[in-house]
Amino acid sequence: MSVRKQSAETGKDTTIVRAAIYPGIGIARIGNSTVEGDEGYYVGPEITTPPPILAVQYRDSTGAIKRQAARFRIYGYNAAGELVRELLAADAEIVWTAHLANRKADWYRFAAALDLPEASSLSNARRNAAVPVSQRNTLAIDPGPRQIEGKNISGPAYQFDTGTFLGTTVPLGEVRTDNHGRLLVLGGHGHSASPEGKPIYDPKDPDTFNNADGWFDDISDGPVTATVSIAGRSIPVDPSWVVVAPPNYAPDVISWRTMYDLLVDTYVEAGWLPVPTTASFTQDILPTVSRLTNLQWVNKGFAAMFGSDGPLDFSNPSLLHKLSFKPAPGEPDVYQELRQTIFNSFRPANNSVNDERTWPWIYGDAFGSFDSSPSSNLSLSKVRSFQLARWVDGDFIADWPPPSPPPATLSDIPLIDQPAMLDEAALHFCLADAFHPGCEMTWPLRHTSMYMSPFRFRHRPAAEPEPDYGKSLTQAIALSIDGPVFAQVPGGISRWMALPWQADTAFCRSGYEVAYDPYVPTFWPARVPNDVLTEADYKTVMDTNLPREQRLAAFANRPGWLRTLTGPAPQQMLQMVAHFGQMGIVEPRPGIPNDPDFPPVIHVETLPADQMEKVHARTMTLLASAASAPPVERRLLDAGWESQEQLEEFRSIRIRY
Secondary structure, rough: OOOOOOOOOOOEEEEOOEEEEEOOEEEOOOOOOOOHHHHEEEEOOOOOOOOOOOOHHHHHOOOOOOOOEEEEEEEEOOOOOOOOEEEOOOEEEEEEEEEEEEEEEEEOOOOOOOOOHHHHHHHHEEOOOOHHHHHHHHOEEEOOEEEEEOOOOOHHHHHHHOOOOOOOOOOOOOEOOOOOEEEEOOOOOOOOOOOOOOOOOOOOOHHOOOEEOEEEOEEOOOOOOOEEOOOOOOEEEEEEEEEEEEOOOOOOOOOEEEEEHHHHHHHHOOOOOOOOOOOOOHHHHHHHHHHHHHHHHOOHHOOOOOOOOOOOOOOOHHHHHHHHHHOOOOOOOOHHHEEEEEEEEEEOOOOOOOOOOOOOEEEOOOOOOOOOOOOHHHHOOOHHHHHHHHHHOOOOOOOHHHOOOOOHHHHHOOOOHHHHHHHHHHOOOOOOOOOOOOOOOOOHHHHHHHEEEOOOEEEEEOOOOOOOOOOOOHHHHOOOOOOOOOOOOOOOOOOHHOOOOHHHHOOOOOOOOOOOOOOOEEEOOOOOEEOOOOHHHHHHHHOOOHHHHHHHHHEEEOOOOOOOOOOOOHHHHHHHHHHHHHHOOOEEOOOOOOOOOOOEEEEEEEOOOHHHHHHHHHHHHHHHHHOOOOOHHHHHHOOOOOOHHHHHHHHHHHHOO
16 A cells, blocks of 8 residues: 655645546647648637637648647546646656547438437438448548657657548548647648549439548547556546547637537436536526627627627627626516516527527527428527526526636636636537537537546447448437447547538528528538628728728628639539638637727638638629629528529528428
């Protein structure tokens, strides 16, 4: 029995007997930058409130999008389960292992989230069904695991560059270590292609949308593990997972419901986490409304209602004072009805009707598959509804404004809170909705069978290969014990996603129902913008020598983010494959303080220098066309469609049942 060390200051046992990797689910993102060294990537957010991130931090000197690295840390715990310290290469022998794989082409087609009630009769065929079972291993891009140890280590030996697709080598990224020996995982460069030149979409087989036979992309995921030895003594380490996702085109815009929100809701409803006993206005209520306002920078419909000085600008201090006001006992609650009205504006958790008019104006999982379903539009979760109901009743903590500014770095957070912050921050910038199929990850994540504990996927042992689920995948098979929504293999998370990802990104729009509204509901504007403020319009807004009416018109003018994609749907998919790295990134810029019409921070679409003239010319052409168009045609143009025929083509592909 070892003699346990005691801290002279606290008396806490400092002998580390186990460790855990954080975050439990790390997020890397692809980028088309091929610059070597630190200039070609950046480290993903490790707190939920990082300083504003500028586009120059996301692009290299050539204008290409940098890859986002997922950084993993190890924290040590004593026998009582108390956190002792972060373990670094200076005080422990740490050997990291990561295993990235892409199994999209070897998986089943996506048609709808298979856990929806309406999906009970769906039967999803295999992608590349013509490839026989005996040869399907040629479809999986699996370079195997890579090990790394030490400080500032990188190089060819640590690259995932030996995986192939039908004989074609497809690199998936690499691992590195930082100057303290923490692990960095970087994904691919956004390369998607068909070695045999097959079409990205076959109109004769509409289910090839999101399921391009003969195609690969370099999205991936897989386990992250480590062996740790302290002074020659090995200790067990809880494993982690890394998911490589598409780029984040609006880094400072947070989704109305994040992936972290979804997982917390899932764990609370399953009894893994306790039901909240209090409701904080700042932590629990404010995000529900303020994120509607934040979406003003990526969707014109949200800008009109919730934007700067709009009818419900949830960044307006006067409105926030009313919403956070809690009267003293015995005093009248003058804003209770305001809280009730706002709560009633949201689609309820027990929603039973399909009505796009209620908030949050975001499509649900069933849109595009089962359009008459109540799940065609996003609803409140049970947990969020519970907290909002408390707020309506006046049972909340009135803690706005916060007493101190939020932390700017992980070191600003107490050590004991750092692991939880890493878990939250990684998923805070990921979307939860709509799972059709989604942006970073999709519907299996709302099933606790996927996890060994909160925020840690269940790993399938290498000695226990996944069974063959047959020629088609049904709801019953997917959700069965030991089915694919259980223990995970490398590539098991990303295989449910669109193939290639760029084709789906070109389709995740708003304005599919122009007769109702050109801008809302919408799919994923927080990661894939719909409507943006251009550089030229921003300059007009900031020029105080211009007439105010001209500046207001420029501020309201929000052209479509996808405006450079033109022609039939398959052509636009291919254009996104070729040019995803040239798309605009929405970044915060200085605004105009103390102005009734313009906010102090304005988010602007920024483009690579070599694209600005081309995109500006396209924008001017669209503006001129809209100005002279009759009302019906103008609504089409406002929604980003070139014609009614193009809209119908997109609808026929996206909306299947």
